[in-house]
Amino acid sequence: MVESIRLRRLRWRLRGAWQWPTFAMATALDAVLVARLPFQGTGGDAVGAVLLVGFMNLLAVAVVAPFLGLALRRRRRDLPFIIARDYAGTALLVAITAALLVGGVAHRSARLGQERDRAAVFLAVHDYVLREEPDFAGGLATMDTRQMEDERYRACVYRAGERHPICFFVNTDQSPAGLVRDTERLPNRS
The missing domain is CATH 3.10.450 (Nuclear Transport Factor 2; Chain: A,)
Known part of the structure; x- marks a missing residue:
């Protein structure tokens, strides 16, 4: 009985443990996007880009993800709250990266001009x-x-x-x- 609970918990942890690896990769990728393909202005230095996107990603994971996790938990009752929050945080990080990429590509012609x-x-x-x-x-x-x-x-x-x-x-x-x-x-x- 205890063994089956542990296996189930391990399965959920493995399925839901994507937020922090995604946070690390998204922060690095977002910093490159902000510095090399800025969505406004002419770009910035690497340190400023890392600080900006690190703060933005941390805000998304710490503040917005719990609320989205609650909404996801209402739709899928089988998900534990921690896993739902992890899924929401991962989705937010991917959405932020996609938005920075789209904004950078859209602004590229103005910057080149x-x-x-x-x-x-x-x-x-x-x-x-x-x-x-x-x-x-x-x-x-x-x-x-x-x-x-x-x-x-x-x-x-x-x-x-x-x-x-x-x-x-x-x-x-x-x-x-x-x-x-x-x-x-x-x-x-x-």
Whole structure:
């Protein structure tokens, strides 16, 4: 009698012990997705991505999964609560990973567009500085670019030993990018 109860409990534990291995794998995969295929912005560093998705996954497992486990337990009375919670947590972790993947793929074209715009800004400013203001050529590597609105940027280039940069308004909705010199020499950081 005791032996049959132990075997049944072992069977449930083996069937329901997927939440924490899934948590570890999903956290690693989600961190890679957030860093390399971000759903917003241009991505982040690995440590920030691990912290973000670790917190998100832990919140799902600790807060949401017990409630979903209760709902699952109402539908399937044969499941012990711990197993139902484990199933719900595993399903939540998979759903979060799928949502991050879909969001990253959906945002990918916008991110690539921003990268193309930044390359066009650099090329336009680079060509102008080399042609018209060669004294500032040394500052091209540390160009300060700020997006003002869609396809509109302000880029500033500094000369060694000088506080005030030369700045440009760059319009990337045309090819080649349109460039207008800003009369104010205030840095973007102000």
